[in-house]
Amino acid sequence: MRPTRLDELVGQQHILGPGKPLRRALDAGHLHSMVLWGPPGVGKTTIAQIIAHCVDAQFLAVSAVLSGVKEIRAAIDAAKAHAGPTVVFVDEVHRFNKAQQDAFLPHIEDGTIVFVGATTENPAFELNNALLSRLRVYVLHALTPAALLELLQRAARLLAEEGGLAIDDAALALIAELADGDARRGLNLLELVAGYAGDAPVTRELVETVLAGPGVRRFDKGGDAFYDQISALHKSVRGSDPDAALYWLARMLDGGCDPVYLARRITRMANEDIGIADPRALALALDAWDTFERLGAPEGELALAQAVVYCACAAKSNAVYAAFNAAREDVARHGSLPVPEHIRNAPTGLAKSLGHGRGYRYDHDERDGHARGQVYLPEPLVGRRYYHPVERGLEQRIAEKLRWLRGEGGGKA
Numbered sequence: 289m290r291p292t293r294l295d296e297l298v299g300q301q302h303i304l305g306p307g308k309p310l311r312r313a314l315d316a317g318h319l320h321s322m323v324l325w326g327p328p329g330v331g332k333t334t335i336a337q338i339i340a341h342c343v344d345a346q347f348l349a350v351s352a353v354l355s356g357v358k359e360i361r362a363a364i365d366a367a368k369a370h371a372g373p374t375v376v377f378v379d380e381v382h383r384f385n386k387a388q389q390d391a392f393l394p395h396i397e398d399g400t401i402v403f404v405g406a407t408t409e410n411p412a413f414e415l416n417n418a419l420l421s422r423l424r425v426y427v428l429h430a431l432t433p434a435a436l437l438e439l440l441q442r443a444a445r446l447l448a449e450e451g452g453l454a455i456d457d458a459a460l461a462l463i464a465e466l467a468d469g470d471a472r473r474g475l476n477l478l479e480l481v482a483g484y485a486g487d488a489p490v491t492r493e494l495v496e497t498v499l500a501g502p503g504v505r506r507f508d509k510g511g512d513a514f515y516d517q518i519s520a521l522h523k524s525v526r527g528s529d530p531d532a533a534l535y536w537l538a539r540m541l542d543g544g545c546d547p548v549y550l551a552r553r554i555t556r557m558a559n560e561d562i563g564i565a566d567p568r569a570l571a572l573a574l575d576a577w578d579t580f581e582r583l584g585a586p587e588g589e590l591a592l593a594q595a596v597v598y599c600a601c602a603a604k605s606n607a608v609y610a611a612f613n614a615a616r617e618d619v620a621r622h623g624s625l626p627v628p629e630h631i632r633n634a635p636t637g638l639a640k641s642l643g644h645g646r647g648y649r650y651d652h653d654e655r656d657g658h659a660r661g662q663v664y665l666p667e668p669l670v671g672r673r674y675y676h677p678v679e680r681g682l683e684q685r686i687a688e689k690l691r692w693l694r695g696e697g698g699g700k701a
Contacts, residue, residue, distance in 0.1 A: 290334055292341060298471075299435040300331060303426050310426060314342045319373060321396050321403040323381065323411050323420075326428025327513065329470030332406035333379065335428075339404065340375040348376050352383040360391045367401045374401050381405035382414035389419045396422050430469025437464045439471055440478055453482050455490035462495045514545070518553060521596075525554075526561045530600040537596050541589055551577035554595050558602075565605035565681030572598050603681025611674035618669060625666035660695060 291297045294304055294311065303310045313320065319339070324332040333349075340347035348363045367374035376392075378384070395401045396419075403423065407414060411425055431439070440460045447453040455478075463481065467474030477499060481490055484498045517540050524532035540550060555577060558569040576595035580588030634645035649659035663670055677683035677690065691697055 290337070292338065294338055294342065297331060297334065297338065298439045299431040300335065300428055302429070304335070314339060317343055319343050319345065319375075319402045320424060321401075321422055322424045322426055323405040323407060323415065324426050324428055325407050325409075325411055327408055327430050327469065329467075329472035329474075330428045330430060331471060332428060333377070336375065336377040336404045336406065340377075343373060345373040345375045345402065346370045348374060350376060350378045352378055352380040352388070357388060357391055360388065364395050364400065367395070375404055376401045378403070378405045380407065382407045382409040382411070386416050389416050393418055393422065431467075431471055432469070433461075433464050436467050436469070436471065436474050437461055440464055440474055443475055443478055447478075447482055451482075452487070453485075453490065455482070456492070458492040459490050459495045462492050463499075466499060517543070517545075521550075522553065522557055522561075525557045525596060525600045526604065528600055528604065530597045533596045533600045534593060537593060541585075547580055547585060547589060547592060548577075550592055551580055551595075554592060554599060558595075558599050560609050561604055561606055562599060562602050563605045563608045563683075564686065565603040565607075565678060565683045567682065569595075569599050569602045603683075605678045605680060605683050607675060607677050607683060611676070614674045618672070622666075622668060625668060628663060628666065630662075631664060658693060660693070 294314070297304060302308060305311060310322075324335060326332060337347055339345075346367070348366055350359055350363055363376050367376065378392075381389075392401070392403055396403050405411075405415075405423065411420055411423075415423075437457075437460055440463055441457075444453060444455050444460060448455075459481070460478075463474055463477050466477060481495055481498050485494060488494070517536055521533060521536035521540065524536055537550065541547065551573070555570065555573040558573040562569040573595045576591040579591035582588070583591070629643045630645065630647040632639070632644040634640045639645070649662050651657055651659045654660075665672060675690075677687040679687060
């Protein structure tokens with residue numbers, strides 16, 4: 289069922305369609321080292337084999353999961369012994385450590401091999417710079433339902449020729465939907481259904497019976513898909529879109545993400561992106577976390593959904609977040625600045641004789657309970673303002689209170 293020519297390949301037309309960069313290079317016979325980055329089941333291995341076939345090159349496969357430096361050396365020796373070009377395909381290349389990746393460098397450099405790596409992880413994070421600088425990165429996409437359907441129809445015709453399989457288009461369309469962009473999964477599901485059906489025709493109803501239960505969406509804990517989805521959830525909340533936030537929450541729960549991790553992230557959203565513009569958001573996020581711990585799934589997931597919706601709809605402010613970071617930068621920049629003498633602790637006569645606490649104005653003895661004009665920052669930082677409340681939510685009232693405290697106008701708060 290695996291294609292052997294570019295014209296037989298489904299999907300990835302953005303790099304392999306007529307006139308596209310990789311297709312032009314192959315048509316011209318110009319072979320270069322590369323890394324194919326994309327989710328599972330989108331054709332990385334197949335493309336590598338087709339590339340070798342297009343230029344009549346020897347194809348050697350190395351698995352980063354099962355191989356080490358010994359296997360790498362064996363592949364290099366085989367490439368040197370071969371008269372023509374050699375494509376060394378390294379599956380799951382991100383699993384190789386730095387030393388193993390470095391072992392390929394001189395042989396890529398001198399043209400002994402054409403290196404083709406396959407990875408599901410971001411090469412910028414997982415490959416060392418020396419190797420990455422010698423490779424061209426091609427991003428592969430999950431297959432569309434139409435591309436998957438075309439692939440499954442082709443496979444179904446082969447099965448029909450071999451064993452008389454009869455399957456209707458509605459059944460194939462459902463399998464394509466359940467495959468979720470993964471060709472390997474789609475073909476495995478087709479084989480499973482065909483084996484179950486025996487001599488009976490395969491209908492949509494039969495597929496629903498055999499593959500009962502929800503399909504597993506594309507989700508890889510700790511991988512790019514995981515971080516892309518949590519990023520989408522966080523940005524949806526920050527962007528005040530409760531519908532998108534609910535969708536991404538549901539996607540992550542559906543994919544098997546730990547709900548406690550999501551509870552922790554929702555609490556972070558309330559803390560960083562809402563802050564004291566609406567302090568109830570943080571309390572609600574913590575309550576949702578506690579509720580899930582007590583109820584568990586699936587009932588406790590509703591509390592997470594409520595927290596996500598509230599946070600998405602709440603007034604947003606990162607003013608305290610930015611203020612705290614600015615204060616930390618000043619601490620790092622200025623070192624251990626002395627505490628002003630008038631606000632130092634003076635528990636003993638010696639401390640008082642040294643001037644600690646002298647001139648301090650006790651706020652409760654001042655008019656309106658505020659010693660206006662008293663300085664609390666170290667001398668080099670006097671007048672520095674870190675906190676700039678936004679004109680949203682509760683921070684509107686806080687801003688008004690600060691203007692009054694500073695004598696800048698505004699009523700008492």
